[in-house]
Amino acid sequence: MSDTMTLGRRRTVRFAADIDRQIAARAAAENKPVSEIIRASVLAGLQMDGLTAGDWIVSLADEPARPASPARQAFRKKYLARHQ
Amino acid sequence: MKAILDAGPLIAAWDKSDAYHHWAQTTLKKYSGPYLTTELVLGEVAHMTGKDAAIFEGVRTGRFIIGGSLKTDAAAMQRVLFACAHRDLADASIVALSEKEPHLPVLTSDKRHFSTHRRADQTALPMVAPQ
Secondary structure, rough: OOHHHHOOOOOOOOOOOHHHHHHHHHHHHHHHOOHHHHHHHHHHHHHOOOOHHHHHHHOOOOOOOOOOHHHHHHHHHHHHHHHH | OOEOOOOOHHHHOOOOOOOOHHHHHHHHHOOOOOEEOHHHHHHHHHHHHHOOHHHHHHHHHOOOOOOOOOOOHHHHHHHHHHHOOOOOOHHHHHHHHHHHHOOOOOOOOHHHHOOOOOOOOOOEEEEEOOO
């Protein structure tokens, strides 16, 4: 089957109950049809380069961040003291 | 595997000097997501790490799912805050989220505080934290 033949074909897809709930909640929150939410979500998934959310987070550890102000650095020291 | 995500693991995963950096990276690979979290938590992470762009990207691509808000979860969050002085708003938002998704594990590096948190039905959070 070519990609062209696949495009536009009507398909039946069953989602797990928790995914169903997420789709319905997003559709209600954004006031959009369910089909539009599904289409956008599939496209977003296809653009994720095959990385799970966890792998994606880990892959960003070496990416540059916004420079820290002295105030933020001081806050971080307090945060670490509280949490570690 | 879906999970509820507190600020600590995300901060630690993005900060190599954090004591829980290795634990966070290993845990996030195991609980692959997407992660249910709150804007309060992501605001804390943005302030601590400076990785604002990554947070926007995570929300846009559905890796982070915003599961609550001050408006929708106000009652639950106020109950959590009033129950104990050492809880902050982001902690309370995670407890409120766990009340809505009681079976999802809560990823946190703050075992000391989160082990004392209780949901409305007085159950403990199903916590995944460093030993």
